[in-house]
Amino acid sequence: MIPPFLRAFPRRVVVFNPTGRYAARQVAAMREAGTPLVAGIALGKGGGTLDGLPLLDSLRELDTPADAAILYTPPEGTGAAIRQCAAAGIATIVAAAEYVPLHDTLDAAQAARAAGSWLVGPNTLGLCVPGQGLLGSVAPSFCMPGRVALLGRSGTLTLTVARLLTAAGIGQRIALHLGGDGVIGRNPHEYLPALRDDPETAAVLYCGEIGGDKEYALAEALAGFPKPLVATIAGRHAPAERQMGHAGALIGHAHESAAAKLAALAAAGAHAAPTPYDAIDILKGLLPA
Amino acid sequence: MRLTEMDGKALLRRHGVAVPRGVVLPADGAVPPEARAWSGLLLKAQVLEGGRGKRGLVRRATPDEIPALRTEMAARAGAVPFLLEEAVEIARELYLALRVDGTRQGIECLFSGTGGIEVEQATAPLRLPVDPDDPFAAEALFSALRAELPADLAVRLARLVPRLARILRAEDLELLELNPLAVTPAGLVACDAKLVRDESAVPRHDTPAASAALEAAALTPLERQARRQGFALVEMPGDVALVSAGAGLGMQLMDLLGDHGLRAACFMDNLRGGPAETTEARLEAAFAIAARPEVKAILFYTTLASRPLRDRVEALLAFLARHPPPKPLYAGFAAGHAATRDFDVEAARGQLRAAGIAALHEDPLALVRAMAGELAA
Numbered sequence: 001m002i003p004p005f006l007r008a009f010p011r012r013v014v015v016f017n018p019t020g021r022y023a024a025r026q027v028a029a030m031r032e033a034g035t036p037l038v039a040g041i042a043l044g045k046g047g048g049t050l051d052g053l054p055l056l057d058s059l060r061e062l063d064t065p066a067d068a069a070i071l072y073t074p075p076e077g078t079g080a081a082i083r084q085c086a087a088a089g090i091a092t093i094v095a096a097a098e099y100v101p102l103h104d105t106l107d108a109a110q111a112a113r114a115a116g117s118w119l120v121g122p123n124t125l126g127l128c129v130p131g132q133g134l135l136g137s138v139a140p141s142f143c144m145p146g147r148v149a150l151l152g153r154s155g156t157l158t159l160t161v162a163r164l165l166t167a168a169g170i171g172q173r174i175a176l177h178l179g180g181d182g183v184i185g186r187n188p189h190e191y192l193p194a195l196r197d198d199p200e201t202a203a204v205l206y207c208g209e210i211g212g213d214k215e216y217a218l219a220e221a222l223a224g225f226p227k228p229l230v231a232t233i234a235g236r237h238a239p240a241e242r243q244m245g246h247a248g249a250l251i252g253h254a255h256e257s258a259a260a261k262l263a264a265l266a267a268a269g270a271h272a273a274p275t276p277y278d279a280i281d282i283l284k285g286l287l288p289a
Numbered sequence: 290m291r292l293t294e295m296d297g298k299a300l301l302r303r304h305g306v307a308v309p310r311g312v313v314l315p316a317d318g319a320v321p322p323e324a325r326a327w328s329g330l331l332l333k334a335q336v337l338e339g340g341r342g343k344r345g346l347v348r349r350a351t352p353d354e355i356p357a358l359r360t361e362m363a364a365r366a367g368a369v370p371f372l373l374e375e376a377v378e379i380a381r382e383l384y385l386a387l388r389v390d391g392t393r394q395g396i397e398c399l400f401s402g403t404g405g406i407e408v409e410q411a412t413a414p415l416r417l418p419v420d421p422d423d424p425f426a427a428e429a430l431f432s433a434l435r436a437e438l439p440a441d442l443a444v445r446l447a448r449l450v451p452r453l454a455r456i457l458r459a460e461d462l463e464l465l466e467l468n469p470l471a472v473t474p475a476g477l478v479a480c481d482a483k484l485v486r487d488e489s490a491v492p493r494h495d496t497p498a499a500s501a502a503l504e505a506a507a508l509t510p511l512e513r514q515a516r517r518q519g520f521a522l523v524e525m526p527g528d529v530a531l532v533s534a535g536a537g538l539g540m541q542l543m544d545l546l547g548d549h550g551l552r553a554a555c556f557m558d559n560l561r562g563g564p565a566e567t568t569e570a571r572l573e574a575a576f577a578i579a580a581r582p583e584v585k586a587i588l589f590y591t592t593l594a595s596r597p598l599r600d601r602v603e604a605l606l607a608f609l610a611r612h613p614p615p616k617p618l619y620a621g622f623a624a625g626h627a628a629t630r631d632f633d634v635e636a637a638r639g640q641l642r643a644a645g646i647a648a649l650h651e652d653p654l655a656l657v658r659a660m661a662g663e664l665a666a
Contacts, residue, residue: 154537
């Protein structure tokens, strides 16, 4: 399955729980970026508006189906909101909340997958397709259109690297924050088939981190991937057995360390870079000027 | 949240999983009368770290030896609870764990026919997917386990695993590890249990007091204070007090410091239930760390997409007005268009420089290079 937002940027986007302080700022930023928001879903606020955005009590009240949803639903409600969107056939679901209980995410991610929806997050800043639109809060002013697909496990690092790429004159096909939790809607390796077939993608920059085994699945999926993938893993100097912020960002076993993951990715044909700066230097060499 | 063995076993017992009989040993070490009748006794210090057996914190003893053994173990393990358990008759030790596999997006069972304290050195365990809602889950597991075990044992295990998967989900556990799971004349008995509850789901459950106390005791005073203030702090041996926001960026800064011969003395991130803004509390912790003789500098760096840069810069300036930095402070920020709306970034840079900042850079690498260069000079 192809991530729907790579085929065409969504045209009808709904925002769940848009009225909180944080969410309202993201709504304003998305509208400024030209994201086609059609409604906010806010139980108890139906009939009102948020800076001109009509508010509905329920997704069921939407007259024409949405093709993307951004969820600013608090963690306890995020699982149910994802399942609602999946049941409604919404192709792209971006779940922002951090601290969604693990088993809630597991159930919801399975439901979204079964329904054919592409879930980004939870615990995500979302994605920016430079020049086309923003779903979430990956600052468009950090990005510029181009041919590198940036996939990151950490929000602040995805932002930082997008900015560094732009400063280096390397534009992005997409800047996407996969989500920082152990269970996320779609894992890094699941993006490769679409990026392989996407004529606008020339290379992939993957920014991972310590903990878990998602990079090993990515390494396996690299066999036959015809485009260069540059990978960097944050946490080379992190101590073992200490949780470094994100749920799952913990070196419990040797294979979860940055060095082991970089070695596995390099053995699979990736260009392994110790830092994002090294990754950018590699990309400069790989991409035609 | 890691549960102590006794809290984990109490949970398992509530769900009908067989565990040995046990009692919490009172502080004076007196063996309760009911335990004197058990066939054998094991004294187990309730520490959260692994490797208790190798450290001599799990020992078999007679009732009369228990008080002295408790004193001896407490001298090494500290003020921890002690579980006194019946020693069961073990015919074979197995290793069994249930966990959430994020990459395959499901619950998986790890199984090894060789359990006990040396399992880490044994061959890689079998990895079997388990669907707790599949009515045929036991049959699917049986066919895989049959290759490793006699049929009657494979059946018992295949029936136990889906039950454990449902417990994993109902109790919001990330990990449920039984090592050893003992084959006894009375059936399968969980002789040791390591249960880790998902931090995000902790508010849904009663927090076992012993586990919470041990977890808090493992933190440094500053780490405990940070939790109370609503952010996560990890202290490490190092020479730069690092103030950052966001896990990946924080780790990236640690890496850049490491590449320049410096080591972060701390790492910070948000905490569930914490307030939206904790800049001042983070600075307070960093300045306390920076006051230590081995710490040479403070590094403050933030990247903001849409949260107002104004809030963070003003918090930094207000803090600096009241607290001169104990060591040179290197600062940097990168802010998106939405984060700088109605805010004069150039003026803020001027104010920060006037406040005595050693260097100010937008680029993290340039900032770390400037710091490393000046500290080496």
